Amino acid sequence: MSVQDIDVDCGVSGPSNGISEVPFRLYTDPEQYRREQERIFKGPTWSYLCLAAELPHPGDWVATTVGEVAVVAARAPDGAINAFVNRCAHRGNLLCLERKGSGREITCIYHGWSYDLSGRLTGVAFEKGVKRAGGMPPEFRKDEHHLQQLRVAELSGLVFGSFDPRAPDLETYLGPVVAGGVKRVLEGRSPRVIGRSVQVLPNNWKLYFENVKDTYHASILHTFLNIFRINRMSQPGGINIAENGGNHFSFAKLDYAAEDEDYKHEQLRASNEHHLEDRSILDSVDEYGDRISVQILTIFPGMVLQQIRNAIAVRVLRPRGVGKSELEWIHLGFADDDPAMEERRLRQGNLIGAAGYISMEDGCVGGFVQRALQYNDDEAGIVMMGGHEAESQTFRATESAIRGFWKQYRALMGT
Amino acid sequence: MSVQDIDVDCGVSGPSNGISEVPFRLYTDPEQYRREQERIFKGPTWSYLCLAAELPHPGDWVATTVGEVAVVAARAPDGAINAFVNRCAHRGNLLCLERKGSGREITCIYHGWSYDLSGRLTGVAFEKGVKRAGGMPPEFRKDEHHLQQLRVAELSGLVFGSFDPRAPDLETYLGPVVAGGVKRVLEGRSPRVIGRSVQVLPNNWKLYFENVKDTYHASILHTFLNIFRINRMSQPGGINIAENGGNHFSFAKLDYAAEDEDYKHEQLRASNEHHLEDRSILDSVDEYGDRISVQILTIFPGMVLQQIRNAIAVRVLRPRGVGKSELEWIHLGFADDDPAMEERRLRQGNLIGAAGYISMEDGCVGGFVQRALQYNDDEAGIVMMGGHEAESQTFRATESAIRGFWKQYRALMGT
Amino acid sequence: MSVQDIDVDCGVSGPSNGISEVPFRLYTDPEQYRREQERIFKGPTWSYLCLAAELPHPGDWVATTVGEVAVVAARAPDGAINAFVNRCAHRGNLLCLERKGSGREITCIYHGWSYDLSGRLTGVAFEKGVKRAGGMPPEFRKDEHHLQQLRVAELSGLVFGSFDPRAPDLETYLGPVVAGGVKRVLEGRSPRVIGRSVQVLPNNWKLYFENVKDTYHASILHTFLNIFRINRMSQPGGINIAENGGNHFSFAKLDYAAEDEDYKHEQLRASNEHHLEDRSILDSVDEYGDRISVQILTIFPGMVLQQIRNAIAVRVLRPRGVGKSELEWIHLGFADDDPAMEERRLRQGNLIGAAGYISMEDGCVGGFVQRALQYNDDEAGIVMMGGHEAESQTFRATESAIRGFWKQYRALMGT
Amino acid sequence: MDDQAVRLGVADLVAAYGDCIDDDRLEEWPDFFVEDCRYLVTSRESHEAGLRHGVIYAASRGMLVDRITSLRRANIFEKHRYRHVAGAPRILSVEDGVAAARTSFLAARIMHDGETSLFATGRYLDRIAVSARPFRFIERLVVLDSQKIDTLLVIPL
Amino acid sequence: MDDQAVRLGVADLVAAYGDCIDDDRLEEWPDFFVEDCRYLVTSRESHEAGLRHGVIYAASRGMLVDRITSLRRANIFEKHRYRHVAGAPRILSVEDGVAAARTSFLAARIMHDGETSLFATGRYLDRIAVSARPFRFIERLVVLDSQKIDTLLVIPL
């Protein structure tokens, strides 16, 4: 590994050879983290805000964050969804204090300034003073103090926001292939949230986002499927990476019928010590009729759309300081699920999340890396599996999608 | 809002238009915080140390902090109160480990160096060695190693300290009006501490100190009095701000008799859903005979003297890192209180403190602001209610006292 | 005290007069702390890794840290002990996740890269891809990606490691006198770990290491022996300091027979209020036949070897951030201990450790200093007891060994 | 009522009290007290120093009701809950239908976003009317071990 | 079985359950449940919102056994243990040999290096078969107060 030239006060310079070497200090430097907030999360990117389904009626709002910045997404009387910074224009108080709510306007608890659902300042308590005494000075103009707005775009029921006018429109940003991956899972369906939880990750946000793009680790770190000898049949699949590099999806197909066959024979091998007592967590149907049993899709910088058999989830990755992140799991069902499908999704839910048989390791491995880099970060990791480029590939023994991440990262960070 | 020119490593530059714009980064920048310790808390200001009544006898001492710096206030044999840094001159050990104590001298636990009650180094263990072996070198002079002393001044039983010889004498510092406000409450009386607690505030110290000076928020953030329709009668009052800007008091009058009347009618309106089951928390007497029911007085940078009806308290604000503060509530009674007055003060105590009906919100609102500014602090809040100056005013729809705070703050910080 | 010229961003400059003044900011400056990791712990010094006895067989390994850096010590098939950084060459994952283990090789959980017991990269999963698809690029060479190795040296069953080729060999580093002190306690014996615990210290690592070298505080901070009037007889002893200054031991002799005498008379004085109900914690034998009852030995930068009567322990000091440290206590017995000696060591164990009668104060006093220096660190402590040099002395009213610490510290830090 | 019955009844009362608060059934909270009751929250330091001014002082059930009305209608704060975990109550005496009991407890605070912290530890010093069912508190003195309260105290302990 | 016996039996069951987990005797854990059982771990927020998808969902004892097999054989994580401290269980009802009970609890997590943190707080909502010994859980719903889980959840709560 080549030692990197690093300036603690000025963030981290780029790796010596493009996108297949990653300076460790990128995960540990506080100044780098501060810059990422400006250049990536507030930069020309799109961040997941909420599901359109969470804002059924005008006046409904959801409070979330883009990077570390508190924002609100709200449905205006005209039915449009707006997003704006969740910080009062007066003294900076947090406006919305709960995760979701509804109302005709948003009123600050501190001094009662009120805003409409597009973030426009509409009322200032005592603006004219009391009995003509006090109040705001004559030159004060409410319309100079609206809340900072974000651009909003929607795709297949997912709502995204961007701080930066330079960001291309959402579908262009995603690219046709990844946009197609989103539509495959959600387009024309009516998602319902069937569960929600947050997994706190003891590591820099990038370590998790890389992990999701990392097809290399799947069968090695997550041994559940192998140990219990589940779907050992060869799985055709591949990785599709968007032009910008930051968005991607990987997928694999499964012969559902063969698996059922296999399952029957399993019964006969009672002797086998590593068998599942109750295989119902695997009972799955080819919901999309294309035999794709796994599709993991990422949208730079912080969203994951997951289909693992019939377990559908949106994961939202939120940076929380240089060495900490939060991962929100939003488990989805659909309006037309019958009771059998509902039960199926719940049982398959054991595969994923903070306690998931094939996902829990991702919750700790990032922390192991973070720890190993403490005061020992002046070298670089290597990401050369499958070459040095970031193109789509039909095989999974590659780190191509990770290189894709660094391609977009470096373009935005200007390093 | 105008974006501020900010240099993270060198603190925060001043707002573009004097004292009615406040750069958000002033609340989040660690370097700014470090400078405040030097220029404000160790600067030409006066900080509350203790009550003279806490040091009744020679030898009594109280350990406290001025800003983040540990100091001791002690009564010397000559009856004078001294204050000095609570850090041993030898290796820097904390000398006084408890909040209060008493003794002829103060001895360091580590190597036994001892100091008199004015902080003078009087003893060095083994100074001459043991059996003529070892000990301090000949050039060592105890009188070159006294503890750093603070200036001490007293007003109406309140003891203050200052690190800086440039600070004007206490009464000049306070200004005649604010000094008068202190005397009104305490002069010639014998205060007794009837309770003490500490409220931990998840925000920069300035957010709380501004809050106390902020008459704008009172009736909006604290809805208790309105909801329960208590003293709705017009309250004459006003705000008095000292020349330097940093010290002030606001006050309001109450027609105690009218309130009792009102209370009686209250009884008849049993239908009213928002009435108090037990109004005894409001039973109050015009203790000072001037019908002033509320006087909130601040002494820059960290003391508050409160009279709310018969609830008298000193509040001491202590910075504890850029995003955290501690607020000590020292509840006072007086030697001549009869049992009825004692009970009155206890019941009115429900109005204030960490669980106070009209004060608890001040414990959380600063944290909301602090959170809203995380990684989103490159703009400024506005403080223009009532104009751009920091003069005394007879109306309360103003932020004049907050501008006063920034007037003194900027003078001291040199920004 | 002379005020130090200090640059926060560039660490702390040296004291004005050599090694008998210590700028307080050395204990509080994060940048100084970062430099210490590079220049001291990764510099030309030797750090304790483990006991040779903890690695009885080839394949056995122990995970520890040198400074903050995670390292592994392992016994190779050839019987040699190797040490290397506990960080995978691929993406930086922590390789060994437990304190100790055993195996033919070390395999990374993340992507299965494997290393032999000298840290050589021996296997890369899918190096050649799967079915000729993917895999590492042709120019990839495993032998360019071995784990960083440490030099390893052993003395009397203690295993040490060093990152720096410039470090002199271990015995030269220790110097003959201190090396002799180690051998006196451990050479030719078979140590067994009889207990292990970790004491978390709320202070900079240097404050504890100085404390162990500080003979000045012993009888003043730790009053147990005086209060209970134990071994009041004069104790011949002294301090031996290595040439480099950083390694030392202090010792004292005891007339074991006289103590027993004394003990008998103790029985008669039942009136004495401060007597021990059960003196068995003091029952001790002259294990080394030289009447030395106390030998406290330090090896720069972080190891202590203690013999207090029959209580033998290795203490390992680990920095954990600028204001926190961890002190591991490894209590030792020997293979030839009879049951009486075993019981003796256990009972004497009450004297030492986190709950030790004559050691517990050392766990809190460093924290008191650290606290006293918060935002009040622009002066210096003085270390002039016994002069300004760092030579061995026969008396204990001296801070000579502490000056020795600063002698080596300054040489390494280049200040 | 025999010792055993008092012991079990007090244990049930203390457990039910915690669940009532932790479930946010605060309107039921005053019913755990007799009409002419006292409820105080203070710190060990003030308690031992004989300083009577704590952080909450209620001298009647009406004042408890007012606490909840204010919490629901007037006071503004971020949503949160507690989790009470208490040790076994100890009955110190039973005289004239009044049991004196003490219980060690801790309360974790869980903010609406899930952030959890150890909010308070302390002991309950209770005087309980045990001559009739349901048992009710005549006096509940909540002595917190710490004089520090994080942010604010609005939900009773 | 009389009230007193149920009360004591449930208290023993809840305490033994915690010790079994805290002692790392996880292979015995499924035996605390009847064959046809339900074990769920979810958050208060999801529970109150009627969202059925939690973090662990077992609908048979076999699924509990599989949890432990996977923990022992398949899953990779850093060694750690819990310390359960629970309040007194409250029996809400006993009908047809089934007791409904609830218990407040907290679980501290102790990593192999000794690092300790308050990992979870919440309440157990139990349905327990009490007509025969040993008492066994028909349903154990673990409602965590927080929706946040630090790092991962592999050892059952």
Next chain:
Amino acid sequence: MDDQAVRLGVADLVAAYGDCIDDDRLEEWPDFFVEDCRYLVTSRESHEAGLRHGVIYAASRGMLVDRITSLRRANIFEKHRYRHVAGAPRILSVEDGVAAARTSFLAARIMHDGETSLFATGRYLDRIAVSARPFRFIERLVVLDSQKIDTLLVIPL
């Protein structure tokens, strides 16, 4: 003495023990033990590894008395208190007037300035003389879950 009496007596003993320490009535603490007693504080790691050297080892009541004398007269430390919160003790056996019991507990530490932290968690492994009143500890083995102790351990657990 019947099972029920032992159960209640042990519960009372364990609760009284915690209150004694938390109230700073440390001079009474040795009286919870028989003359010829053993009191040990160690870590789970050492305990399971068979390492006998813990952090406190007392082999007689005299050694307990000495602990307190030293704490009061000799040792220097910042004032602090604990708050013990313990689960229900489990009686593992009763033979020849000796009950074997175990109890999960945690101890919060509250410094004189109010700073509160989770200081220790673990289990008490007790052998208790129950043939006569008052019950007393023959052996109390305090097995801490963590090998880490913050700052120092001077007040017994």
